[in-house]
Every structure is written in structure tokens, then in C-alpha cells.
Amino acid sequence: EAGVAQSPRYKIIEKRQSVAFWCNPISGHATLYWYQQILGQGPKLLIQFQNNGVVDDSQLPKDRFSAERLKGVDSTLKIQPAKLEDSAVYLCASSLVGNQPQHFGDGTRLSIL
């Protein structure tokens, strides 16, 4: 079974620029999550999708972050404009249904100069 795919693996941008990350979950997984992991911390949930609907985006900084899940499969996370504090690893995870273990991709490491 193919795992969660994320791209790009690394991205370096200057502050105030925009950036987008892509995630392809495990086939058949209805629930998709985006997490932000700052160095030295555990992952923090940004947004959760159930199929193509948003379940929880309470911790998503909506003034600069946006996310969508097209047709309930792939998802993109965008930051515009980026700030220095957005430097982190952005992890995508998926689960089959509800309260099942989440499976993570390898993440995108974002560096803001």
C-alpha cells in the first residue's frame, strides 16, 4: 500500500512570499489532516477534512493560511504571505475513518528567510 505522498520535500522562500504544499493521502482514506511541526515541538493540527468538507480549522491562521481538498482526495495547503514564524515542517496525515491511527507523510520543510 502506498503511503501518504507530499511535495515538495523542502522549500525556501523569503518572507511575504507565497508557498503551496501538496498532499496525496492513502487511497480510500476519507479523513485528511494538515499539521505544523515547529522545531522541538510536537505536531500541531492546522486543519482536518472529512472527504472534501472541513471538520476542524480552529487553529488555522485564516488571514494567511488556506487549504482545500479537491474532490475529497488530494489536498493543498497555501501560505500567503509567509512570515518568519511559519518556518516549520508541514505534515499531512490521513486515516481510513474516524478514530483510526493517522498515517503521516514525510512532510515539507519550509524555511523563511
Add this chain to the structure above:
Amino acid sequence: DQQVKQNSPSLSVQEGRISILNCDYTNSMFDYFLWYKKYPAEGPTFLISISSIKDKNEDGRFTVFLNKSAKHLSLHIVPSQPGDSAVYFCAASGGGGSNYKLTFGKGTLLTVNP
């Protein structure tokens, strides 16, 4: 306010001995707990989980214990192997509804010495 706490940033153990990683939580609504292992430059990998209706779950060398009254769980690895060297994250979810977001601790770096 950190709802999931891993108070030991690091742990060093000899190969073949037991590794015990600890985790405390404060939110009494949590009812599902997981341990993830993370190697550098990779995403977290699911290891083992436990529901709040149980107090122990075992999978090979890995056992998770849950003490609900103390709001404490631990991961035991026996015997420890050098390949177990990684960062271990404790995570919890709960509160009902369709929100299954995980709240993570900061992680514990386990080093298993040959």
C-alpha cells in the same frame, strides 16, 4: 496550556534492556492514546495505540500501559534494539463528535546504545 506532556526530552538505554517512555495528560476528555516513532527527515510512524476502556495493549516488543486515574501512560520496549533509536511522540484524541485531531507531546529522544 500543554495538554499532553512528555517530561523527559531524552532517554539513553543499553541494547537488550527495557526502555520506558512516559506521558502525562490533563484533558479528561481524551479517550484514545497513541505512540508514534519518528526518524530524522521522515514523518511520524504509528507504533501502538490504546483505548481508554483498556489499561494495557501489547504488540510484540511494545506495550502501552494506561492509568486513567493518574492521567498517565507509558510505552515499554523490551528488549531495546539500536534501531529503536528515534524520537517518540505520545498523542491523544477525544471529546466525541467527528473531530479526531491528535494532540501531541513534545517528544522523547530515545538512544539505544549497542
